[in-house]
Amino acid sequence: MFTIEHDFDATVITLIDEGHDGLMEDITISAFDDCITLEQLHPVTEEPQTITLSMAQLRDLMAALDLPEGSYRLESRPR
Template sequence: MFTIEHEFDATVITLIDEGEEGSALPLQEDITILAFEECVTLEQEDETGEPVRITLSQAQLRDLAAALNLPEGSYRIVGKD
């Protein structure tokens, strides 16, 4: 399950772990994704309740999206001339 909210300076997406039916694995904390014009920030609380934050540039986000659909290897995305 997820929610999407559009705020003044960012789009906020919250991913909620509902688990798999019949799974004994514990649920993970919600992940909040803040999409700004210049970067994307992912936040999740650790086991102590403290927030852990990762910030990706737009280039890193583009590379991550591409990497999810590519086989093992080393890649560089170059723009078209």
């Protein structure tokens, strides 16, 4: 399950783990103009852990999900 909210400066997506044993904490993804943040509470300390991705890193991650094992560099094509 997930939710989508549009705030003033970001789109916020919350991924909710449900329906099985060993549930993980919710993950909140915030999409800003210049970066993406992922936040999840640590299950023991209950402190938020945040990862920030640049838009280039997000682009690389999206491409990596569809590629076989290896090392890659994405090049921008002139428009």
